[in-house]
Amino acid sequence: MADEGPQGTKRDFLFLATGAGLAVGTAAVAWPFVASMAPDAATVAAGAPLDVDLTPIQDGQIVNVFWRGKLIFVRKLTEKEVTDMKAVPLSEMIDPAAFDTRVKAGHERWLIAYGNCTHLGCVPIGHSGNYEGWACPCHGSQFDAVGRVRRGPAPTNLPIPPYAFETDTKLKIGEEGGKAVA
Incomplete structure (x- = not known):
């Protein structure tokens, strides 16, 4: 034992x-x-907030940027566009939205919106259509200068991504109120 x-x-x-x-x-x-x-480093970085320098953007110009792999329209509205878009009656819209809900207070000249038609995801062409905005070449949806759907099969306005103005010339897409969006 x-x-x-x-x-x-x-x-x-x-x-x-x-x-x-x-x-x-x-x-x-x-x-x-x-x-x-x-995920690799590029994928992780793609979810990070995107800084956009607004300085070179001229009145009426639309700049396309990508955040998280999605197209974003950055548009500097002209004074006439701001005046015209404020005057549009909500009754004329497919998805009624007041001008003030499409832009940030103090930055009325800037529209930041996702760049895909809400019908089937096509990319609408800027400065085309009947409403000073975008027209979808695939199915005929038309959006005004602040991305509100006005004609065609698109059911809703161009969505607004989370964003914040860091200064009058610097925009951060992917942040809302200074906090990063996950």
């Missing part, structure tokens, strides 16, 4: 050491496969 005690301890140690070695080996082999499923 005295021989079984030390032998049992030695056997238990061998089982434990073998099990630990197999666990470490399995983890070492599995780690590259698990790590390959994580």
Whole structure:
């Protein structure tokens, strides 16, 4: 009986050491496969807020940028467009939205909107159509200068992404009220 005690301890140690070695080996082999499923740095950066310098954008100009892989229209409205868009009766709209709900207070000259038609996701062409805005070449939807749908099969206005003005000439898409949007 005295021989079984030390032998049992030695056997238990061998089982434990073998099990630990197999666990470490399995983890070492599995780690590259698990790590390959994580997003790469470009993908992680794509979700980060996007800074846009507004300085070079002229009155009436539309600039296309991409945030999180989605097209965003950045449009500097002219004074006439602001006046005209404020005067449009809500009864003439498919998806009624007041001018003030489409732009930020203090920055009425800037429209920031997703750049895909809300009908089937086509990219509408800027400065075309009957309403000083965009027209979808695929199915004929038309949007006014602040992205409100006015004609065609599109059911809703161009959505507004989260954004904030850091200064009068710097826009951050992907933030709302200074806080990053996840």
